[in-house]
Amino acid sequence: xxxxxxxxxxxxxxxxxxxxxxxxxxxxxxxxxxxxxxxxxxxxxxxxxxxxxxxxxxxxxxxxxxxxxxxxxxxxxxxxxxxxxxxxxxxxxxxxxxxxxxxxxxxxxxxxxxxxxxxxxxxxxxxxxxxxxxxxxxxxxxxxxxxxxxxxxxxxxxxxxxxxxxxxxxxxxxxx
Numbered sequence: 001x002x003x004x005x006x007x008x009x010x011x012x013x014x015x016x017x018x019x020x021x022x023x024x025x026x027x028x029x030x031x032x033x034x035x036x037x038x039x040x041x042x043x044x045x046x047x048x049x050x051x052x053x054x055x056x057x058x059x060x061x062x063x064x065x066x067x068x069x070x071x072x073x074x075x076x077x078x079x080x081x082x083x084x085x086x087x088x089x090x091x092x093x094x095x096x097x098x099x100x101x102x103x104x105x106x107x108x109x110x111x112x113x114x115x116x117x118x119x120x121x122x123x124x125x126x127x128x129x130x131x132x133x134x135x136x137x138x139x140x141x142x143x144x145x146x147x148x149x150x151x152x153x154x155x156x157x158x159x160x161x162x163x164x165x166x167x168x169x170x171x172x173x174x175x176x
Contacts, residue, residue: 002067005043008075008083010131012037012158013065037158040127042087042134050087052127057093073161075140083138096124119150128152
């Protein structure tokens with residue numbers, strides 16, 4: 001049975017071509033290995049998503065992605081509408097490939113002036129940062145490990161999905 005996403009859920013999918021390969025390499029460099037999921041987005045309802053794109057965050061149709069190729073990090077129902085609304089508020093925010101470099105500098109503990117401020121900035125976001133920012137603004141705090149705001153890759157979100165799935169399977173819910 002295919003899962004029907006709810007507002008606020010975070011979708012993860014693969015990106016093909018050179019962009020996907022570039023993101024896979026950036027994730028590998030950031031310690032995620034060659035993760036199978038390179039892109040993340042927030043479901044806002046009515047078969048629409050907010051996703052970070054090189055030209056800026058867009059409100060796009062979910063149908064851009066094959067249903068069987070998306071896994072869902074499920075938002076708590078009490079936060080769903082607020083997360084979706086927060087995502088809509090991020091439409092137009094520029095994408096920044098420089099964020100992958102900044103995340104790698106942080107991962108390798110390379111002292112860099114203003115690095116934390118750059119990573120925490122919401123003036124430019126990669127897809128996983130957009131999802132984390134929308135979740136946080138909507139009251140759903142994805143990480144409790146003390147990381148900097150914005151220190152999140154699609155691989156980090158995928159690990160949350162795996163942990164959430166294991167919890168659901170143990171509880172008897174095995175839908176994707």
